[in-house]
Amino acid sequence: MIIGYAQTDPRFGEKEFNFSQAAELLKDVKADLIVLPELFATGYTFVSKGEAADLAEGLEGPTLLFLKSLAQKTGGALAAGFVEKEGTKIYNSQALVSEKGVIGVYRKLHLFNKEKLMFTPGNLPLKVYTVKGVKIGMMICFDWIFPETARTLALLGADVIAHGANLVLPYCQKAMVTRCLENRVFAVTANRIGREKRGEDDFTFTGASQVTAFNGEVLSSAPENRVFIDTVEIEVEGARDKRINKFNDVLADRRKEFYINT
Numbered sequence: 001m002i003i004g005y006a007q008t009d010p011r012f013g014e015k016e017f018n019f020s021q022a023a024e025l026l027k028d029v030k031a032d033l034i035v036l037p038e039l040f041a042t043g044y045t046f047v048s049k050g051e052a053a054d055l056a057e058g059l060e061g062p063t064l065l066f067l068k069s070l071a072q073k074t075g076g077a078l079a080a081g082f083v084e085k086e087g088t089k090i091y092n093s094q095a096l097v098s099e100k101g102v103i104g105v106y107r108k109l110h111l112f113n114k115e116k117l118m119f120t121p122g123n124l125p126l127k128v129y130t131v132k133g134v135k136i137g138m139m140i141c142f143d144w145i146f147p148e149t150a151r152t153l154a155l156l157g158a159d160v161i162a163h164g165a166n167l168v169l170p171y172c173q174k175a176m177v178t179r180c181l182e183n184r185v186f187a188v189t190a191n192r193i194g195r196e197k198r199g200e201d202d203f204t205f206t207g208a209s210q211v212t213a214f215n216g217e218v219l220s221s222a223p224e225n226r227v228f229i230d231t232v233e234i235e236v237e238g239a240r241d242k243r244i245n246k247f248n249d250v251l252a253d254r255r256k257e258f259y260i261n262t
């Protein structure tokens with residue numbers, strides 16, 4: 001399977017520009033799964049809930065239609081973040097889309113910082129989806145700091161975690177080595193670059209998108225400050241064998257009776 005990411009530099013509120021940038025970056029790319037950053041079409045630093053709501057869309061909106069048309073060109077699925085509207089609620093969501101349409105939507109469970117003022121926390125169970133025989137799980141950015149997220153996806157059978165991000169802290173890429181190693185899964189962390197100075201906030205996004213293998217190896221690492229695209233070929237079987245030696249299996253060896261469940 002060929003998996004990869006597009007590391008973009010979105011302009012706040014300019015969906016058409018952000019679509020064009022992603023399309024241009026991916027114009028010569030063929031891949032089974034490409035991950036784009038969290039909120040790649042809108043930008044991140046909303047100054048009010050109303051502003052986020054104005055950029056929100058349903059599943060028939062322009063962002064998911066754009067992803068569907070892009071998937072026709074890349075020949076596989078795309079996972080990408082968008083502001084999702086359902087009724088009066090808005091979510092920080094990530095869609096998995098193929099040339100046929102939407103395969104699934106994940107709503108960010110662990111909202112970061114002022115996202116709590118803008119979005120309703122995710123209300124859907126973690127799930128895995130099959131793309132070309134490979135099981136794809138989804139999480140978004142700050143979900144990395146809650147190991148339960150990746151562990152749950154691994155228990156559900158995920159081979160690859162599509163992890164769109166808008167990272168402002170430097171810890172995630174190193175943590176993803178552990179997330180992948182402890183669950184023996186692959187992950188694609190697609191981050192953005194650039195700066196957003198809006199309202200009281202001034203964020204510089206840290207790039208360094210990364211593909212991490214089930215054994216903790218970093219298969220691809222993007223620069224910190226420029227748009228970038230990369231793909232790698234993976235043997236997904238690595239993620240299906242949870243043994244780390246003859247005696248240890250990272251899922252089967254768990255001592256659940258000694259863990260607390262709250």
Ligand code: ACM
Nearest residue numbers: 112141142166167
């Ligand atoms: C984040 O969750 N966007 C840091």
